[in-house]
Amino acid sequence: MNETRRLAEFMVETGYQDLPAHFVEAVRVYILDDFAAGCAGARTPWSDMVADLVRESSVGECTIFGRDWTTSPAAAALINGVAVGGFEVDHPFTPGSCHPSGAVFPAALAVAERRHCSGRDFLTAVATGYELLCRVGLAATRAVEDVRGFHGPGTNSAFGAAAASGKLLGFDAHTLNQALGIAGSHGGGLVEFHHEGAMTKRLHLGRGSQMGVECALLAQRGFTGPSTVLEGSHGFLHAYSPAPKVERLTERLGEHWESAAMVLKAYPCHISFHAVIDGLRAFRHQHAFSAADIERIRIVGSKRMMEDRHSDPAPTTLMGAQYSLPWSAGIALTADVADPRIWVNLDFADAAVARLAAMVERQEDSERFGQPGGPAAEVTLTVAGTDHTLVVTDWKGAPSNPYSYADITEKFLRYADGVLTPDRANEVVRRVASLEDEGDMAELARLIAG
16 A cells, blocks of 8 residues: 555655656657647647637636647646647557656646746656656556546546646645545546547547646645545546556656656557558558559558557548558558648548558457567558568657657657747757756747747
8 A cells, every 4th residue: 555655755756866867868859759749739620629718718827839828737738738649649658558748748848837947847747757657557557448448548647747747846745645646536538539530539638637737736725635546445546447456556666667668659640550550651662653553451460459449441530540550551551651741631532542441451460469579560462463571560769669869859840840930949959958958948838839
């Protein structure tokens, strides 16, 4: 027992000097990737709807991606969380079914901007908030989503946001424990969205980030929550997971950084089949053929890759396309799948893509594929009568092939185009590269305004 209290103590006691150098550099990459994801989702229809709703009722000094007005910290966390998670390019922690990018980062940015925190304190809060959230996800296991049907990030995001917010607000361990206790009452979100490509999935991270900020602000005022909210007999883990692993909350805490192995996205589609998309993109660049030359597409992969929610060959919404292995494969074989404009302007009547998507044969083989350190899938293409077999393993952004800061800069600039001016985008890159020297996070935050 007392795992929640121990996590609160970890948040309070861990300083920048306690972060391993390799992890600091990883977090720097994560933060610039978060800025990229925020730009990607800044002016989507769902972000516009949420922003319009918030603007009617909330005021404050916190900046929002791509907009020329400001709002309260909690409202900024909501809107920016929806933006970060709104275009399927934010990084997840797949072993624990959580998205620290859209949960921790927006909350920390809003609180840091309001309090004029230093870049070093911001980086430390993001790093430790990521770690706490990843451990909550690991302890709950993927069964929260795969068995119970909750959307994992919808259930756990508030914990990471509350932790990072409390860290920046200077909480002691007791107050931060209370913030986590309050956050435990704000989990939710169902996977049912995938059937229709509904917008509710886009809301889950932002709502969790918003709730986390509000939980911290309530704890600051003396509001209480259960101190054993995670591990208790009626706590989060036992309520949401059929098979929780409570020991994962604190196992080697402060020694081993689970969040150092975040999975970054190269393409705005579901992470479970990124390796396949990367392999098809490489094949397209290496061979001369037309879409009409392709006669067969067969993909053999893990159970998760072959789930029903990734099988729709004829989606009618952007989310449906981003969740569809067949449709994403069709795009990868006909266009630059890494170009966000291709996805923004999807043509669901595209005959070439539709033909290829309908052609995709899917087969599960979890013994051969999807094991740690092993190949992700096998793809067989028949092109103009010739078979080509690709065994795909990873992509740029996978833990085995991580982004450098230069790599993530290229991704950020691609997604910032049209949202930030080139001067502002380059200034973000420069400031994040030397984040420890940033005296006032408000100056960096204001660069993302429209």
